[in-house]
Amino acid sequence: MSFLDILRTAFFALRGNWMRSALTSLGVIIGIAAVIVMVSIGQGTQAEIDKMVSGLGSQRLDIGSAGGMGAGGARMAQGSRWSLSEGDVEAIRAEVPSVQYVAGSLRGGTQVVFAENNASTQWQGVQADWFAINDWQVAKGQGFDAGDYGGGAKPVILGETVRKALFGDDEDGIGQTVRLGRVPFTVVGVLGSKGQGGFGQDQDDIVVVPLEAARRRLSSAQGMPPGAVQSIAVGVDDPRNLASAQAEIEGLLRQRHKIEPGADDDFAVRNISQIVATRTATTNLMSKLLGAVAGICLIIGGIGIMNIMLVSVTERIKEIGLRMAVGAGPRDVRRQFLAEAMLISLIGGVIGIGIGVVGALLVGKFGNLPVELNARVVLLAAAFSISTGLFFGYYPARKASLLDPIEALRAQ
Amino acid sequence: MVATDAVPVILTHGLGKVYSAGTEAEVVALRGVDMRIDRGEFVAIMGPSGSGKSTLMNLIGCLDTPTSGSYECDGVDVATLDAEALAALRRDKIGFVFQGFHLLPRMNATDNVAMPMGYAQIPPAERRRRAVAALEAVGLGARAAHFPNELSGGQQQRVAIARALVNQPPILLADEPTGALDSKTGEEILALFKRLRDDGHTVILITHDAHVAAHADRTYVMRDGELHEQAAAEAA
Numbered sequence: 001m002s003f004l005d006i007l008r009t010a011f012f013a014l015r016g017n018w019m020r021s022a023l024t025s026l027g028v029i030i031g032i033a034a035v036i037v038m039v040s041i042g043q044g045t046q047a048e049i050d051k052m053v054s055g056l057g058s059q060r061l062d063i064g065s066a067g068g069m070g071a072g073g074a075r076m077a078q079g080s081r082w083s084l085s086e087g088d089v090e091a092i093r094a095e096v097p098s099v100q101y102v103a104g105s106l107r108g109g110t111q112v113v114f115a116e117n118n119a120s121t122q123w124q125g126v127q128a129d130w131f132a133i134n135d136w137q138v139a140k141g142q143g144f145d146a147g148d149y150g151g152g153a154k155p156v157i158l159g160e161t162v163r164k165a166l167f168g169d170d171e172d173g174i175g176q177t178v179r180l181g182r183v184p185f186t187v188v189g190v191l192g193s194k195g196q197g198g199f200g201q202d203q204d205d206i207v208v209v210p211l212e213a214a215r216r217r218l219s220s221a222q223g224m225p226p227g228a229v230q231s232i233a234v235g236v237d238d239p240r241n242l243a244s245a246q247a248e249i250e251g252l253l254r255q256r257h258k259i260e261p262g263a264d265d266d267f268a269v270r271n272i273s274q275i276v277a278t279r280t281a282t283t284n285l286m287s288k289l290l291g292a293v294a295g296i297c298l299i300i301g302g303i304g305i306m307n308i309m310l311v312s313v314t315e316r317i318k319e320i321g322l323r324m325a326v327g328a329g330p331r332d333v334r335r336q337f338l339a340e341a342m343l344i345s346l347i348g349g350v351i352g353i354g355i356g357v358v359g360a361l362l363v364g365k366f367g368n369l370p371v372e373l374n375a376r377v378v379l380l381a382a383a384f385s386i387s388t389g390l391f392f393g394y395y396p397a398r399k400a401s402l403l404d405p406i407e408a409l410r411a412q
Numbered sequence: 413m414v415a416t417d418a419v420p421v422i423l424t425h426g427l428g429k430v431y432s433a434g435t436e437a438e439v440v441a442l443r444g445v446d447m448r449i450d451r452g453e454f455v456a457i458m459g460p461s462g463s464g465k466s467t468l469m470n471l472i473g474c475l476d477t478p479t480s481g482s483y484e485c486d487g488v489d490v491a492t493l494d495a496e497a498l499a500a501l502r503r504d505k506i507g508f509v510f511q512g513f514h515l516l517p518r519m520n521a522t523d524n525v526a527m528p529m530g531y532a533q534i535p536p537a538e539r540r541r542r543a544v545a546a547l548e549a550v551g552l553g554a555r556a557a558h559f560p561n562e563l564s565g566g567q568q569q570r571v572a573i574a575r576a577l578v579n580q581p582p583i584l585l586a587d588e589p590t591g592a593l594d595s596k597t598g599e600e601i602l603a604l605f606k607r608l609r610d611d612g613h614t615v616i617l618i619t620h621d622a623h624v625a626a627h628a629d630r631t632y633v634m635r636d637g638e639l640h641e642q643a644a645a646e647a648a
Binding site: 001002005009012013016318319321322323324325326327328329330331332405406409 | 470473475476495496499500502503504506508510514516518519527528530531532533536575576579
């Protein structure tokens with residue numbers, strides 16, 4: 001029999017018992033829907049991680065004061081809150097050869113005002129390499145020039161969200177004077193939009209000023225030693241050098257900060273993979289859970305298919321006998337019943353894919369999890385559904401094909 | 413009708429069938445059956461139940477293989493064939509007609525008749541054409557779209573005969589084809605067989621009923637697993 005014949009015959013056989021067929025495919029429907037949701041979450045997470053570690057992400061180290069970062073219990077002396085300095089920045093630049101970029105920064109919150117518009121946002125006081133390390137482009141206007149970092153000038157580069165809040169859709173605001181808190185700054189550029197970050201925050205809700213200007217005009221911290229920075233971002237030339245660079249920097253800073261062997265560091269170096277790892281662990285757990293649900297549903301669905309196919313073989317034993325008498329070989333009979341099992345699971349798969357896609361979109365919208373749907377997910381689910389039918393349909397089909405035509409014809 | 417072909421459609425030598433050989437339940441269903449049926453003959457095989465005629469029918473219908481002796485079906489020795497090859501042989505050589513019709517209830521008459529052609533790799537359009545032609549040949553052209561439950565017993569048996577004919581097999585094997593029909597309808601079916609014989613088909617009729625067997629040109633009688641050719645005078 002041709003492929004089309006087999007399919008047609010299977011279709012009519014299933015239609016004859018459509019209610020039964022529909023109920024049988026329910027297990028597959030749920031299983032495949034779970035597969036879709038699981039895989040799309042997995043892919044979404046992966047894509048997000050890729051995004052995070054792309055650019056300089058996997059080449060990046062972040063150094064903070066141990067107290068400020070809260071690492072290692074956060075019971076540090078008050079003074080260690082300002083343990084990092086521009087001296088450290090220059091030392092790292094000079095003494096760790098694999099370091100390509102290094103920039104100290106300060107940050108804080110402020111109110112930005114232009115005319116009657118204002119916005120509450122974060123400011124970052126940065127050194128020149130900060131833009132490269134964070135993969136920020138200045139989309140309009142220009143960045144800071146060397147003179148801007150001197151401390152006398154008060155230039156500011158706006159994030160897209162802030163620009164929009166202050167100047168609306170049409171104006172770029174370059175050359176305008178805005179106030180950060182009470183201090184007037186001149187807008188010299190607008191950052192290219194980055195959109196939502198890996199934790200759902202708006203990355204464009206930011207204003208950037210030179211480090212020295214921030215220290216003098218914006219930072220309100222008391223007792224800040226001269227040259228102090230809150231954190232240091234480091235860009236390494238090659239991801240493979242990340243670990244060694246981290247070790248060298250730790251050694252260098254211990255030496256500079258005169259930390260005795262065995263004493264706790266007053267700084268902490270983090271790399272992005274540690275941040276990613278936490279997040280991956282959470283989504284992995286979710287994925288495994290859904291994977292288990294999908295697996296169990298597919299097994300139960302498959303057993304349902306096997307069960308109903310065995311019933312079908314028994315019910316239609318006379319038909320099998322007749323078909324064999326008129327020339328159907330064991331292979332034909334086997335194919336026919338396999339086709340029915342696969343059709344049940346394929347139809348279940350198609351419905352499951354529909355439900356799964358909707359489910360994945362809902363999870364993405366309300367579940368606060370990254371979701372990525374694409375043809376690969378759908379193909380994978382379809383492959384799963386067909387293999388379920390194939391695997392669980394084989395035994396009944398084989399049983400049918402091994403029937404003795406004489407016995408089958410005589411059966412009541 | 414005189415045989416037109418040198419090769420007989422059915423030729424057996426010492427055909428034997430033993431069930432459960434070597435056990436206490438051993439049954440010798442068939443012993444030493446020699447039979448020759450030529451193309452275009454209308455032959456009845458008669459015998460009471462338990463005489464072995466069902467076993468003989470299964471063997472010459474290529475549903476089963478013998479335990480001894482040889483059987484050539486239209487020139488093909490069946491003894492060595494596996495299940496696939498036997499199926500192919502049935503498809504090409506044998507048209508079955510059963511007492512219980514064995515129509516598939518989900519399909520209309522045309523689809524029922526066309527069903528065997530699916531296994532013969534005949535294209536769908538051609539199948540349909542030949543199925544309708546076969547239905548017309550048994551006088552059911554007007555019922556082509558009816559489902560089995562919309563047809564009388566005689567009509568259902570005609571559909572079954574059309575199905576048996578549709579792959580143009582050399583042998584038409586009918587197992588008690590009138591057993592489920594009233595005598596008038598039965599006569600009509602037997603008349604149809606005679607007409608098919610006249611058209612060149614070989615018809616083998618398995619029956620326990622001497623009146624039915626009497627319609628055939630030649631009658632074999634099974635008794636206790638042995639086959640005897642009945643004299644023409646005895647049949648009359």
